[in-house]
Amino acid sequence: MSDTYDVVIVGGGPGGYVAAIRAAQLGLKTAVVEKRGRLGGTCLNVGCIPSKALLQSSHHYEMAEHEFASHGIKAQVSLDLKTMIGRKDKVVEDLTGGIEFLMKKNKIDYVIGEGVITAAGEVTVKPSGKGAKKKVLKTKNIIIATGSESTPLKGVDVDEKQIVTSTGALELGKVPKSMVVIGAGVIGLELGSVWRRLGAEVTVVEFLNVALPGMDGEVSKQMKRLLEKQGIKFKMKTKVTGAKKAKAGVTLTMEASEGGKAEKLKADVVLVAIGRRPYIDGLGLDKVGVEILDRGFVKVDDDFQTNVEGIYAIGDVIGGAMLAHKAEDEGVVCAEIMAGQTGHIDYGSIPGIVYTHPEVASVGKTEEQLKEAGVKYKSGKFPFSANSRARCNADADGFVKILADTETDRVLGCHIIGPQGGDLIQEVVNVMEFGGSAEDIARICHGHPGLPEAVKEAALSVDGRAIHI
Ligand code: FAD
């Protein structure tokens, strides 16, 4: 069977399915090929969505167990993990089903199976299931949106039961007594928080001497302290060199990052969360001559074109911030460029959010980056302990920090630890996109009592004139 398309997209994650919708809106005949059997990619199936569903449920559990009493609410609390996991699965099912509906609504062909690029202008789909026939899709353009996978760690073999990636950590059948998380990055701290709240003793082993490396230094330090206060233990500057499984648990061998005496650590479950790597297995890129960068990312130019005409790539597979919203925006712009329009992404104002409690949110430059670049900046900071809404909510850990250019007052970065930090950062993202200043934020009326007032106060503080501190 043969079909001719304007664009065939391989991979139905946030990059792929959003590119498909935008291409269809622009009148392009579009197909999306996905082998998972469900649309939404890593994000909806085993990433953003299930992790946030469990973070929310486990937060409720922790509140009920430890915080309700101070509000005068007496409750007897017990955990029904099966229901919690089931609710998470239902959220995933509903949202992925919603994407399938959007494909139909936009008249996009959703082809289930593994896509192989057999030539420029040709994608062959190997459907799963016995006896299913190959399908050849002829097309003017192809977008590679095959995403990423968990980076493996030598000597620590994942079985998704005792030694898990994030995927297994979203599916544990019971709360482990102890869990070791390898990597103090975003996944490690989010999923470590989930299982700590549900009762596991969590130890995070990190190669470097900072948690959340790459984030503003003050934020990384304070967040680690807050997580320690919540009961997570950290073993910094340590590398895991091997793992031995037994029925009763896993024994890890570790040593100092720079080398040293080996030590052992036992845990019921080990979560490997040392980063993600691009996924291009079986895609046939070598045969069609698509250039691949050193670490396996697909090389693209500013218009998301690979070196082979008519083959584009977007999302995690091309590198940069491995975030769903970055993949989505690239999908939109790529489709627009393909349709003859111009598109643009400001990579300097993509927010990054860690959904721990409190949340960590960041956009633009960190203090460390500004210092290194020799940029003169002013810093304004405001703690949530002085924000009335945060005090009403008994949720007042953290601060908002705004960094602005000394001469022009233009906002260069914002770093938040705090309740709803991930929502609060968006105000600053918008101001940065419009080239706005700290003064602009400071002059905008903010509703009272509200958490966004902490952002306004941090902006006022850039000029040394915060009101409530
Ligand atoms: P993916 O979502 O990985 O989608 C690629 C799809 O391509 C997959 O479904 C795969 O099955 C399919 N595919 C691959 N090869 C083929 C082939 N040959 N044929 C057919 N189909 C193929 N990001 C955020 O912004 N916020 C978050 O809160 C967040 N939380 C996360 C939590 C976890 C636990 C993880 C693992 C990730 C999280 N991320 C989060 C990152 C986010 O999931 C990714 O950045 C995003 O999914 C990337 O989108 P993508 O479309 O590039 O690739």
Ligand code: NAD
């Ligand atoms: P990460 O890059 O955030 O963190 C990995 C951590 O592991 C780093 O701190 C690193 O120093 C450490 N590490 C690396 N090798 C190690 C080793 N051998 N031993 C000990 N520590 C080691 O990666 P991640 O947490 O796996 O997440 C992967 C990607 O998924 C990230 O790029 C992230 O953007 C995305 N993600 C985003 C969200 C979100 O936006 N809320 C949530 C989850 C995942």
